[in-house]
Amino acid sequence: MARKLRPSPKILTKPDNEDDFYHEPGTIPGTIIIPTDASPPEMTLIDYSTGDVIRKEIKTPEECADYLDTASVSWVEVQGLGDEDILRRLGKVFDLHPLVLEDIVNLVERPKIEEYEDYLLIICRMVVPKEKRYGFYSEQVSLVLGKNYLLTVQEEPEHDCLEGVRARICNNKGIIRKRKADYLAYSLLDAIIDGFFPVLELYGERIEELEEEVMVNPSRQTLQKIYQVRRELLQLRRYIWPQRDAINSLIRDGNELISEDVRIYLRDCYDHAVQVMDMLETYRELATGLMDVYLSAVSNRMNEIMKFLTVMSSIFIPLTFVAGIYGMNFNTDKSPYNMPELNWYWGYPMCLAFMAAVAFVLVFIFWRRGWFQNFSQINSDYKI
Template identity: 70%
Template sequence: MIRKLRRFAKAVTKPSYKDEFYHYPGTIPGTIIIDENAPPPQIYLMDYCQNNFTHQRLTAPEDCVPYLDQESVTWVDVQGLGSRDVLERLGRVFELPPLVLEDVVNVSERPKTEDYDDQLLFIARMVVPRERGGGFYSEQVSLVLGQHYLLTIQEEPEHDCFGGVRTRIEKAKGIIRRQGADHLAYALIDAIVDGFFPVLERYGEELEDLEEEVIVSPTRQTLQKIYQVRRELLQLRRAIWPQRDAINSLIRDRSELISEEVQIYLRDCYDHAVQVMDMVETYRELASGLMDVYLSAVSNKMNEVMKLLTVVSSIFIPLTFVAGIYGMNFNTEKSPYNMPELNWYWGYPLCLGVMGAIAFGLLFLFWKRGWLENSSTINRD
């Protein structure tokens, strides 16, 4: 049964091509391998300062070159990894080392931080809740921080959590338009970490519903739901655990590209990552507890059935004994052990009355001792 549940959960939570993609053993370092199912890249540019703002979609990576030498902050957002040519040209424009391009394309990369003197690479895992049904979208986001620019590379052109940051830049909300590229990098990392909270909120509500279902009417589908939630929470844990360490690395290993003010903001971001980690661990323990509660509920239900059968059997055992005695029909005048009540006028109804009295007497005894109560009923007040 456990194997069937594992196959079911694996089928429900089966990752997409990007979660199964990896480099083959023996591949030359720096090799770019593009998955054939990856969506084509779309390039968006945001260039801003305190008084000016530009937002446009670029047709080629070279179109962002005029904005890179300015004192304004340039955000180049690449969504999609389906073109080797575009990625290589992007690497030449931003002078990315081959290993950086390899890490960007390898979408199963563990969240980490790499310092390349004049550039800082931060790889994160972003999750976004699905609009319909349960589960979440998961994709890798790579951030390359320069002196006056930030390059972000996402796997897909949809399902990101950067809408709030884009709105703040466009409408000049807060201090983001007065800060540098390092503050923009912090804002995006903070949005990625905060994106875990809506997903975890859904799992909290789902666990509450499963708890009610496990206690009231547990079925096999209930166990399958619990197993699915446990697997998805494990995926969240695998995403946030190294991400927390990567943020801590940004704080601990001070880089010239990150100012002291942004370091303080990153500490707050680290606290959020720790909070997400605590919530994931708590929900995993709740899911494991629900598994035990389910098994206990099923066992209690079986015990109630067996108790009912035992009570019925206990009542009919003495009745069968009485019926068996009077079914022997030893009615002979020569025998000194004759059964005279067989010839009584009220013998038959008297026998039925005795049997009924025995049955009701046993039911009263069982009720008095509390054996007829339903032990599986739990008072939730």
């Protein structure tokens, strides 16, 4: 079947000095902005049926054109957006609307579903935990679902969670090779949604560590960590919320490219998205509670420090008074208000003994009132 070709959209390059990815006001619809640091595309074709599978690397989009109208299911993977010519030729081979190419390359696109005459566009967000302990990689994944084919476009060839689906196809595991392209699209969506769980598990462990740190030894670095966790959880929420709505629209609205059987599977995918949302909300509340606990811990510690300083001042105030009285330089030998202890042989040691006795009585009184019970923690905890 011959495909009607649409005019290729204008393709621009994103300037190096732009930090955000956006279209300038008045930009022509269908304009494509390519990031200057985009990875060169790597293309893979997986064509499968019940009894056979073909997986090969392709150099040009035209190599997959013969597979698109066959009875088998063709999965064309494009990983990387750094080649302007490849994007143009992909649009011609798959007969893509200019706005579809714009959405695919616009890396800050909100997850959504767009219906066209012969295919369905699904924009979603994929997250993968980093090799180090905390953090995650995030990239946009675009799915173009046709009757017997599926085109997926990713930002880069690394850090994805779709290898399990590829292995199931090549090793004939499950029922994926017995189904059509819509089941393949569901499998990818399910893998992308499930990819949030390992990331959230790491954040659960991180929040537990922050809880212990807040209770034992809170510091300014602890506050920065809490803010960072809250920002990253908010970012994950912005990814999964519209993604959940997009899956719900596939279930609710229906489309001739999505069969009733696959729509049932999508309900399970929707349940997973809701579960991710619940976990995110729980972790966000815990992070907010950590902020309150941190402020309370710092306030309590400051109160203990002020109590310690007050007690020490209270002990030394009467001693300072006595020392001030006897430190006045007045000769009282001829004064009617004589201070005989100034010339007394034992006057100096008796004055020191009196001052020590006053200090001991004050310490005993404060101890009986329980004012010394938390002072042992102040020196070990106060490390800001």
